[in-house]
Amino acid sequence: MKILFILSAFALVGSCATKKYAVKVQDLKDSIQIVDSSLVVKYSNTITTEELRNHLYTLTSDTFKGRFTGEMGQKMAANLIKTYYQNQQISSPFGNDNYFQIIPESFLPKDTKASENIVAFIKGEENPDEILIISAHYDHLGVTKGGEIYEGADDNASGTSAVLEIAQAFKLADNDGFRPKRSILFLNLTAEEIGKQGSEYYTLHPIFPLENTIADLNIDMIGRFDEIHKNNKDYLYLIGSDRLSNELHYLSEKVNTTFSKLTLDYRYNAENDSNRYYERSDHYNFAIHGIPVIFYFNGEHADYHKPTDTSDKIDFEILAKRTKFIFATAWQLANMNQRIKVDNGIIY
Numbered sequence: 001m002k003i004l005f006i007l008s009a010f011a012l013v014g015s016c017a018t019k020k021y022a023v024k025v026q027d028l029k030d031s032i033q034i035v036d037s038s039l040v041v042k043y044s045n046t047i048t049t050e051e052l053r054n055h056l057y058t059l060t061s062d063t064f065k066g067r068f069t070g071e072m073g074q075k076m077a078a079n080l081i082k083t084y085y086q087n088q089q090i091s092s093p094f095g096n097d098n099y100f101q102i103i104p105e106s107f108l109p110k111d112t113k114a115s116e117n118i119v120a121f122i123k124g125e126e127n128p129d130e131i132l133i134i135s136a137h138y139d140h141l142g143v144t145k146g147g148e149i150y151e152g153a154d155d156n157a158s159g160t161s162a163v164l165e166i167a168q169a170f171k172l173a174d175n176d177g178f179r180p181k182r183s184i185l186f187l188n189l190t191a192e193e194i195g196k197q198g199s200e201y202y203t204l205h206p207i208f209p210l211e212n213t214i215a216d217l218n219i220d221m222i223g224r225f226d227e228i229h230k231n232n233k234d235y236l237y238l239i240g241s242d243r244l245s246n247e248l249h250y251l252s253e254k255v256n257t258t259f260s261k262l263t264l265d266y267r268y269n270a271e272n273d274s275n276r277y278y279e280r281s282d283h284y285n286f287a288i289h290g291i292p293v294i295f296y297f298n299g300e301h302a303d304y305h306k307p308t309d310t311s312d313k314i315d316f317e318i319l320a321k322r323t324k325f326i327f328a329t330a331w332q333l334a335n336m337n338q339r340i341k342v343d344n345g346i347i348y
């Protein structure tokens, strides 16, 4: 009887704890309110397959010679991206016509020339000091010894094109009087392929204080599908969303169920995932400074880091759907009442 009593007392404690835990998650989910639904839909629709296709085919053309860090092709791509922001009348965070954050040669591996991050900015209306970063690297692997160009269509002309379309969508909303509450920095990063030095440099020399940087949404390869999902292309891998902020994770989930209905696949978010993708793209440099991140990724494929990663293999329908989902998430982060909380840790 005594033993049984002790056991049932334990069971009681256990169930209470479990209930508390479940309630905590439910409370968090219930507290998340989607804002501006109709505006999100309206400006999502400015993100089109045609424009994504134009950006991507331009970035991958031979002119840019595989966009290798520090080389002429990368610099021409940087100028192309800068010109795009200027044409869209999206300003520089420096307040002039300089859109480049220069990474000096001394910061880069031996024999690599100085290179540029490109930065564009929409200033927030109510909390301009709070900054949301939307990032993607635009550099790639250059040219093979045999002279074949690495187009890097998926890696990462797809993410770069997505950032350009998201920036335009926010700017069109701004033009119509719907400026975001918080500021948004569009960050086109260099030197990812040679060791993520573009994002490392940014976080060591941030244009805006890192403590006011509310999150980084980082896009690296979102224009293709992998073997696992060949029968359901409407998916996306999300990595990191719950590592620093449960609120970010559940917000992202709610945005998806409200607007996008993609299959969000978290298999690579597992702490013991042998691919270690969480550490392998630019968001990681923000995460190590305690800034919540989401890494958006379609997984690897046979053309990964090969000259055969070409534009003709991009699925523009799915690229557009994923871009709209990221835009909708960014809209919430920029416009929700309180900035996203860093509530550390996984509670499910």
Ligand SMILES: [Zn+2]
Pocket: 137, 155, 156, 192, 220, 221
């Ligand atoms: Zn990449």
